[in-house]
Amino acid sequence: MKLISKTPIVILNFKTYLESTGKNALELAKACEKVAKETGVNIAVAPQHIDLYNLSKEVDIPVLAQHIDPITAGGHTGRVLLECAQEAGAVGTLINHSEKRMKLADIGEIVKRSSQAEMVSVVCTNNIETSAAAASLGPNFIAVEPPELIGSGIPVSQAEPEVVTGTVAAVQKINPSVKVLCGAGISTGNDMKAALDLGSEGVLLASGIILAKSPEKALLDLVSKI
Secondary structure (H helix, E strand, O other): OOOOOOOOEEEEEOOOOHHHOOHHHHHHHHHHHHHHHHHOOEEEEEOOHHHHHHHHHHOOOOEEEOOOOOOOOOOOOOOOOHHHHHHOOOOEEEEOOOOOOOOHHHHHHHHHHHHHOOOEEEEEEOOHHHHHHHHOOOOOEEEEOOHHHOOOOOOHHHHOHHHHHHHHHHHHHHOOOOEEEEEOOOOOHHHHHHHHHOOOOEEEEOHHHHOOOOHHHHHHHHOOOO
16 A cells, blocks of 8 residues: 555645646646655645546555545445545545535544545544544544635634644544644645644645646645755
8 A cells, every 4th residue: 555644744635626637637646746756755646536546557656535425335326435446546535525524424434434444534624623523533634624714825824723733632632543634725835834833744735736837846845844
């Protein structure tokens, strides 16, 4: 399995931007791989499901699914089966992203099934309380992202630093093995450094890199102060 547990870690969520779709997705993943190899920083990517197989075969960095549904094999047209994502090359998955919210019971089911399949689980949360609830489920990572800051260019590490420090404290109290990531508005080296200084072990980000003129240069700046 491609290493994903090493921290600090950068997880780049490709979302559904055209700049991170198809051929562009592969170019972006290769830029991430290049920066990872040059700097030694662990960088993982979460492309659209249709791009999972292609990217996982072409790059030697961790590739995650953006979402997995709490289903077993059978008649579930249009939904995402864990076994299919894993066979396509996903070594883990995002869960409960603000753009794909899930019920707590379903989050728990995917965390459990991911663990059984030896896949990494990254549960996205929006505040300290939901982070604490998610920590009790035992995922590998919790990525705290106040939704109002996602895509805003305003980093949570500056706008709401207490959300990060509070989440770290709450998660440590409930399950010290769960690692906390900082999301929402992260795009620069200063943002990343601030996130780490607040106690997080990495970042989950998207538009700040994907929509940059040069994603490779933006990534290099992002990890420059680690």
